[in-house]
């Protein structure tokens with residue numbers, strides 16, 4: 001019997017044909033909670049006992065087999081409150097292998113929608129699998145910092161071969177039903193309405209020896225001989241080390257696969273079960289699971305998404321400006337089937353803009369990610385114009401012209417005239433105050449920021465910037481568009497730099513402060529890359545270009561003069577026409593293949609900026625240990641993130657984690673900026689910043705929020721009492 005507060009269940013119906021149909025029911029994705037697993041075992045035991053049951057079919061309710069082990073149950077498991085279920089091997093060996101797979105009655109999995117992680121592992125325990133062509137099958141556990149724990153490391157290689165299994169597991173990459181069939185992972189493909197009946201018949205056919213009765217765990221025909229397998233595994237290890245040098249769990253997973261091949265699948269199962277338990281407790285897994293839930297949590301905005309508003313349909317979008325940003329945004333929209341009007345000021349600029357969109361799509365064709373036919377269809381959604389005539393039936397406009405206040409003000413005044421009254425008026429500005437932009441209109445309630453990151457069709461983050469007047473309906477609409485174009489939207493308040501650029505402006509500044517006092521610039525970049533950032537602050541400044549760096553720097557100097565570190569290093573270099581990667585010279589020099597190398601010439605610029613700043617070399621900073629480099633670069637970022645939170649610019653700390661991960665490439669396996677900071681503790685961060693601020697000045701001064709948290713010994717990410725922007 002299940003209590004009413006059970007987290008999911010299974011139901012069993014026995015048909016006149018003697019087939020017991022067990023259905024997993026746990027909305028929304030039929031995740032395998034301990035309650036579901038317990039109920040599955042009970043029903044299975046019953047089916048094996050009952051004389052009127054000859055065979056078993058397992059399926060999932062509402063056209064979804066299962067999204068895998070219940071991620072919310074990881075926490076319970078860590079706490080160790082689950083009793084025998086969490087004894088290593090209880091589920092994977094005792095239940096799945098020795099009860100389900102070893103049963104004297106055949107079972108078949110009927111898969112629609114998704115069979116991921118533990119879901120696919122249950123399906124692989126069955127004696128055959130029938131799938132719909134569109135179902136997604138995969139073992140994406142590594143993306144959560146764990147690994148398959150219900151036998152996946154043993155059965156998948158035996159069903160599809162070692163190389164393919166490694167690819168699917170290490171890249172957390174599912175395959176569609178069609179491909180699963182060619183691989184041998186499923187035995188037949190049928191339409192959703194034939195699914196269950198085909199599976200029932202298949203199970204009876206196995207019983208009558210008309211179909212093979214396969215126990216995947218003991219299959220050997222697909223796995224390579226040991227010597228060859230070891231070569232493949234060696235290569236996989238090298239790849240894993242190269243791609244993610246800070247991560248252990250991919251290597252642990254490869255070890256378990258190897259154990260199964262070298263010492264037999266049961267030995268492999270036991271090793272997997274032990275390793276899974278260990279990984280579930282790791283910091284990496286805690287961090288990645290935090291990111292998983294936080295990413296979904298950005299769609300929940302108090303006072304906006306919880307007041308019953310339904311997103312309005314956005315049928316057509318207009319974009320102003322076909323530059324780098326405008327064309328990227330247009331690409332993102334047409335890729336998700338939105339008809340787009342691209343407006344430029346004259347035909348020449350318009351053709352250039354359309355050319356950029358075409359090139360963005362072409363590169364997908366070249367990489368084999370898009371067919372020529374799909375290319376034609378997608379590009380046909382784009383229409384170029386040079387006036388406002390066709391703006392009368394658009395539902396949303398995104399302005400992406402140069403950062404010029406009066407130009408933007410003129411544009412928004414025009415938009416108010418040409419667009420329908422419900423049309424959303426969005427700006428992609430990354431620096432200018434939205435209130436200023438809308439000053440010459442009466443449409444403040446429908447003006448909103450849609451801040452994309454370059455390249456807009458690739459970067460996953462969308463900052464939705466609201467002013468105090470932006471209506472909740474407009475935010476709900478934009479959240480919906482964001483989701484449809486597969487971005488992770490984060491709703492933030494209006495301020496200089498919004499969340500991402502504001503949090504990360506001290507990133508480069510801290511670097512400059514250290515370099516002027518003697519720390520090696522290239523050493524800083526190396527240490528920060530090793531920490532897990534895609535690149536260090538100086539390589540990033542080269543990529544962004546010094547023009548942009550100086551312009552945004554000015555904004556911050558104006559807005560936050562007391563804590564902006566004013567170094568002349570970048571302006572000095574720019575004077576000499578070293579402006580970053582685009583000029584092939586910045587902090588690094590670049591060859592034709594855009595490979596960056598250090599430049600000894602840099603010394604003279606550093607010396608000059610040091611003397612302008614009036615500072616001297618500090619022997620302590622010359623020999624700064626790696627740990628201190630990381631902290632001196634990132635604690636100022638944490639400090640600013642605290643201010644952003646305290647001011648109510650971000651709704652919750654987890655949103656800043658996502659903004660850091662998706663907007664700046666902060667390593668997801670560290671959980672995001674605030675999550676990471678909390679692993680070190682507010683007290684520690686405060687005391688270090690306080691110490692540096694005494695020696696190196698205001699730049700490091702801990703903010704009031706950080707001081708208060710440190711005094712209480714409270715986490716930085718616990719809810720803020722007065723975070724609501726005061727209206």
Ligand SMILES: C[C@H](O)CC(=O)SCCNC(=O)CCNC(=O)[C@H](O)C(C)(C)COP(=O)(O)OP(=O)(O)OC[C@H]1O[C@@H](n2cnc3c(N)ncnc32)[C@H](O)[C@@H]1OP(=O)(O)O
Pocket residue numbers: 028029031032067068069070071072114116117118119121140141143144146147148149150152293296297
């Ligand atoms: C022992 C085993 O080997 C270990 C495991 O199985 S670990 C789990 C392996 N499974 C996974 O990694 C799959 C994780 N989930 C996903 O990738 C995606 O959610 C999905 C592809 C299943 C569905 O995607 P999509 O349709 O876009 O919906 P999405 O918004 O992501 O999820 C819907 C809801 O289900 C929840 N959810 C998804 N998978 C879940 C899971 N495995 N456990 C618990 N909740 C889950 C989400 O948190 C979300 O909740 P919310 O509505 O409250 O925000």
